[in-house]
Amino acid sequence: MNLFDNTTDWVGKLNPILTKYNGRKHPLNYTNLYQLVVMVVLSAQDSDANINATSPMLFEAFPNMESLSQTNAGRLYPYIDKVNHFNTKANWLLEIAKTVQKDENIPLTINRLTALKGIGRKSANVILRELGFPAEGIIADLHVIRVAPRIGLAIETKDSLKLEKQLMQNLPKIIWGEIGMALSFLGREICRPKPKCEECPINKICEYYIDLEKN
Known part of the structure; x- marks a missing residue:
């Protein structure tokens, strides 16, 4: 797969997690x-x-x-x-x-x-x-660093800046604002270091899961 093929319908493929986590507040309990x-x-x-x-x-x-x-x-x-x-x-x-x-x-x-x-x-x-400001980038926390390469959204790296750059190249700007936290929440709840793949709403498009099924 060409990771940076902009014809890939990532909006459609990622819609289940974009919908599931849309607008969910960050886990930090701030009030202002x-x-x-x-x-x-x-x-x-x-x-x-x-x-x-x-x-x-x-x-x-x-x-x-x-x-x-x-x-x-x-x-x-x-x-x-x-x-x-x-x-x-x-x-x-x-x-x-x-x-x-x-x-x-x-x-x-x-x-x-x-x-x-x-x-x-x-x-x-x-x-x-x-x-709720317009996104200028994509959140790339430690969960996103783990999850994005598994799905096939990026090449594995521990460098958050390099990962963010890949995601910004690969994903349409329309989803930048929510996809980072959606991937982060997925990583916190389901795509853990030991992932619960059967529970994942996007397992059918996930390279990691597809490889598991093949083997």
Whole structure:
């Protein structure tokens, strides 16, 4: 199969998961843009569950960018010390807060978001998707990195930027906004490291499953 053959009807083939997961909120339990940005930064190389457990006390102490911009690492550490690499992430958050100053100044384009410390393309794509903004890329988290090559949407790689580039070349822009999270949810629930292929709504078009059936 030519992975980058744009005549492939990926919209139709992926429609079952696009429908199943359409508009489903990201697992991070945020209530506003400020919280989403902070939680996305904290969630790098950590679990959403841990960040959800950590965040309530953090946001009680620092409810907005302005309050965060006025603190320091020593005061911030006790609220995030159960987060992986909390020292580095504290510095990122403080730099973001000092740059942005107020919630209403949080940028909302992928280039301006990724200019902030601790926010890469994956995080920026998540933020824009959660706000319902037009997609400028495709979310490529660790679940998508596992799932997309299995299906046949990309060549296997551990590099999220390389995977995102493949997906953007292979998939029509009309589904960029939802397909990343759809693949992520599929990876969280069904296409696990040990996949539950029989339960998968797109197993009939999945290269991994087709190969299993042949063997």
